[in-house]
Amino acid sequence: MYGNAYIDPNDPKNKLIAGEDPAKLQAFEETILAGKKIEPQDWMPVNYRKQLVRMIEQHAHSEIIGALPEGTWITRAPGFRRKLALMAKVQDEVGHAQLLYAAAETLGKSREDMINDLISGKSKYSNVFNYPAKTWADSAVIAWLIDAGAIVNQLANSKGSYGPYCRALERICYEESFHLKYGHDNVVHLATGTKKQRAMVQDALNRWWPPIMHFFGPSDKESVHTEILMRWKVKMASNDDMRQQFLDMYVPKIWDLGLTLPDKKLRKNPETKKWMYTEPDWDEFKRVINGDGPCNAERLAVRRMAEQRGRWVRKAIVNPKDSYVKPFA
């Protein structure tokens, strides 16, 4: 049978593979174990497909909604060069959403269903985008640290097992390296500037730190599904490991600029080499992700408006032979 151990279908750990054909499942797992990618036409377990759709779709929604808090700063960006750079970044994010929707579509869910689930609130996106970007410094902190977090996550996932998702992520990571540099440049500019500029970036950092700590999600080491999802290379690193990696890479860079973080417990344990921190407020995380955040309603309203007003375009692209009718007057 499968592997070298008896698999108890009643064990909650194995709920994800209940009802799957053991021979097909074995071939599938061997392909992944050999480091090969799974492609859309290949056989895959029901829950592999389900988890991937959920993950890629949420990722796509995060890109398209993530463009909104920063997008509002395009008209107010200080200087023409920054305006151009911010426009390019926001355009990239929307492009990334397109790449990801295309990857999710290969798993059988239509793009319209994904958009409908986003607008109705059924499908989630990264919680950080439910917070407002109050000042220019917020847009700098988002571009640097939220994108840095996204890169940690995406680099891990690009080594996953589903071909279309990996290919999309490789391109996304390549493009996001500019976002990270651009964001860092903006933060450094403010942090090394006047007293007022420093205060502004410190203020933004204080406000964004809790959402940044939420970014990788609650600790999932205990999750009964993590083991199988990791074996299937759907999940490539635990939420805690990614958070540790992020802290290790960016906290020293923040402290380097003489900026502080609003967590007195935050420090690296020299023995375990792990970061210690105050546990983020997961009740707030749950409350906000379920709709009760400062910007949830307006983010979805803007998305809905875009889809509503763009509906005619969707119709027109499938009917290229419809011709323009000259108005009478």
Add this chain to the structure above:
Amino acid sequence: MKSLDPRIARAKIELDNPDFSLENQGHFPTYEVFHQKKRGAQHQHVGIVHAPNPEMAMLYAKEQYTRRGKTANLWVVASSEIFATEYFDEDMFENTPDKKHRDPTSYKVMDKIKAFKENQQNQ
């Protein structure tokens, strides 16, 4: 706090409209995108787009794959038009890497030339 989004603060769009949803348009065909950096260079495969027709595929490909660096030319090809090997036939290529005789680095003559020259000088 007042919204910073002009669509909310100024255009005052509707915040809630639970009835809105998009009609399914079906899955658009997949097109493979090939990008050429400069005239004369090979076109490189860079990714895919989903589009209802080649014209739209080209438009999406241009937006998606030409935002960085130089572009001389772009191709979109319907994936269904591509005649490809099957992955289960992958074994037919298996011994290709063993064919070292096709590899220029497997021809090493310098040692022999050196020995030959030394030999001649000693004579």
